[in-house]
Amino acid sequence: MEENDNFFEKVYIVARQIPYGRVTSYGAIAKYLGAARSARMVGWAMNASGAAGDVPAHRVVNRHGLLTGKHHFEGTNLMQQLLEEEGIKVKNNKIVDFEKFFWDPSQALPR
DNA sequence: TCAGTGACTGACC
DNA sequence: GGGTCAGCCACTG
Numbered sequence: 001m002e003e004n005d006n007f008f009e010k011v012y013i014v015a016r017q018i019p020y021g022r023v024t025s026y027g028a029i030a031k032y033l034g035a036a037r038s039a040r041m042v043g044w045a046m047n048a049s050g051a052a053g054d055v056p057a058h059r060v061v062n063r064h065g066l067l068t069g070k071h072h073f074e075g076t077n078l079m080q081q082l083l084e085e086e087g088i089k090v091k092n093n094k095i096v097d098f099e100k101f102f103w104d105p106s107q108a109l110p111r
Numbered sequence: 112t113c114a115g116t117g118a119c120t121g122a123c124c
Numbered sequence: 125g126g127g128t129c130a131g132c133c134a135c136t137g
Binding site for chain 1 (some may be wrong): 117118119120121
Binding site (some may be wrong): 036038044045 | 131132133134135
């Protein structure tokens with residue numbers, strides 16, 4: 001049963017809307033959901049993204065474009081590798097030109 | 112019920 | 125520019 005009322009489900013839906021070769025931040029998703037102060041909840045939802053299905057959690061990074069969640073992926077460099085596969089440059093666990101690859105759900109998706 | 116924890120963010124120094 | 129502190133909300137023990 002898809003309980004879209006759940007905050008987690010909303011995060012998953014937005015995360016799946018992230019286009020190829022693009023990245024976004026936890027705060028951006030939280031703000032789109034109307035809970036900019038609950039950015040930590042977005043990260044918490046990502047923690048369970050593996051159980052939710054196909055959620056490109058590797059496209060979600062912190063405000064500074066840092067791969068803070070890479071430690072939660074299977075490999076130590078899996079998250080970085082996935083991003084590089086999409087054409088995103090990653091240097092020292094940080095996305096290069098993060099602002100250029102940044103994808104804002106508030107602008108890409110209808111309110 | 113209370114307290115601790117966490118894939119964050121903004122403000123402050 | 126980089127480190128530290130506090131606030132935020134949901135889940136677990």
